Amino acid sequence: MIKNLDSYLIPLYEELVDLAKGNTTLDPWAEEFFWLHVYLILAFGDYPALTKLMHMKGHNSLCPCRFCEIHGVRAPGVKVYYVPLFRPNGSVSPTDLPMRNHTTFIKQANQVLAATTINEANKLAKEHGIKGISVLSGLGSLNFPLSFPFDFMHLIFKNLIPNLVRHYTSTFKDLDCGTEEYLIPQEEWLEICAAGESSGDTIPTAFGARIPNLETDHSSMTAEKWALWATWLAPILLRDRFPDRKYYDHFMKLVRLINKCVSWVLKQSELEEIRVGFQEWVEEYEE
Template sequence: MPGAASAYTGGKHPGAKVPCHFCPIQGIRILDTSNLSFYLPLQRPPGYRPSQFTIDDLPLRTPRQYLSQARQVDLAPTVKRQGQLSKRYGINYTPIMSKAPGVTLPFSSPFDFMHMLENTCSNYVGHICGEFKGLDAGRESYILPPAIWKEIGRATTNATSTIPSVFGRRILDVSKERTFFTCESYLVWCTLYAPILLRNRFSRPKYYAHWMLFVSIINRCICFRTTKAERDQLRVDIKKWYQEYEE
């Protein structure tokens, strides 16, 4: 994330054109708007150049390639050329951490899973309650009616009165108090509350199945023990969930 990218990898922030220090994926801007942010859909909307990558083909940068690109940025003959290379590679400079024994960039600086989890959970909840960046459901029908969403919020607060604190902090009304949700709040609500509160709420069973796949992925990602076979299946399920999410 921003701190790790700046301090340990010399890389760009998450909103850059090339934001990932592990792979060379490039973001796109929303056409015909003043929004300067870059987004990373693998399945591009109509009117955009198709992505050169797929969920099954995201090539990793090698340590040699990463440091070579960083060095090109460092040795650029002009400030303008340096800016061009920096934008192309998603790297601002050669990080001092590259000199530390035992450090292999970019892999010695993994992603911040906590915030990745929090952002995905909050975005997902925003989708199903119809409050995600002004977007509607498109060709699908996964948005829960306001009356049902308010009922889910009331059930959330009512349930906290009888759930032991050992399972996590007290959860506020998810329908109107998400501003105060922390990563832990989202984790507890998504994995412990939502499987019950969202059951039989959607217009089609596939939306609940998609949510439960997400919950399963979270639970397996935070397991203390895992086998190679389980990790292989986890990769398959993450790809499946991501493709369904983009649809």
């Protein structure tokens, strides 16, 4: 594991600084030179990678989100923080999150670096979710955190969908269903897994990789396979499987939102529909 990522990024930073100033470049079609300026404006990666890149504490910390300053909570005796919208000491609206901006992000990072003791630095890092400042913050073209967006693959197909399946099968962080009734009976879940596996016999590979048996071969599920399972198979396989129909309807709302997000064409009006749709879906999830 890389403990000091900046040591590898310094050569990249120096080159990007030089490219931003501009270099003479030949246009072979016009047969003349012009000034070429290159600016880094976006960086992508999974959550652990961008956590290191941005010098943040990570997804299990008190303040885990790089876009907002919402704090996690945890039950007595539990080490992992959970970040619900609804909480006893004051709920948070998904339409009014305490968003970060570049100025406050850099200010908080510098506060950690300026701490006079290790304990003070650790306290500030815990409070802000930021451990320090990236060497890439010296690039004027980057905005912390807007230049480091979440990628759909990891956010939805490698995180949300697998976690929903764990919820439905009572294997999510040792949590039970409480007063709800969303658990799929074990015998029916085994039928769903077998049907999903056998569906590969009649689905052309052009639709995606073959789905394994989720019960016996869960580890081989890639993002591509989760996408195929969630958007093509699950709407059929999960129908009439929940004790209460509302959980299936809730899942189908997510499928419709996913399909809109991955469609080839999006109307401007649909962007607001997607934004509001995910906000409502999360609120319904926490009810």
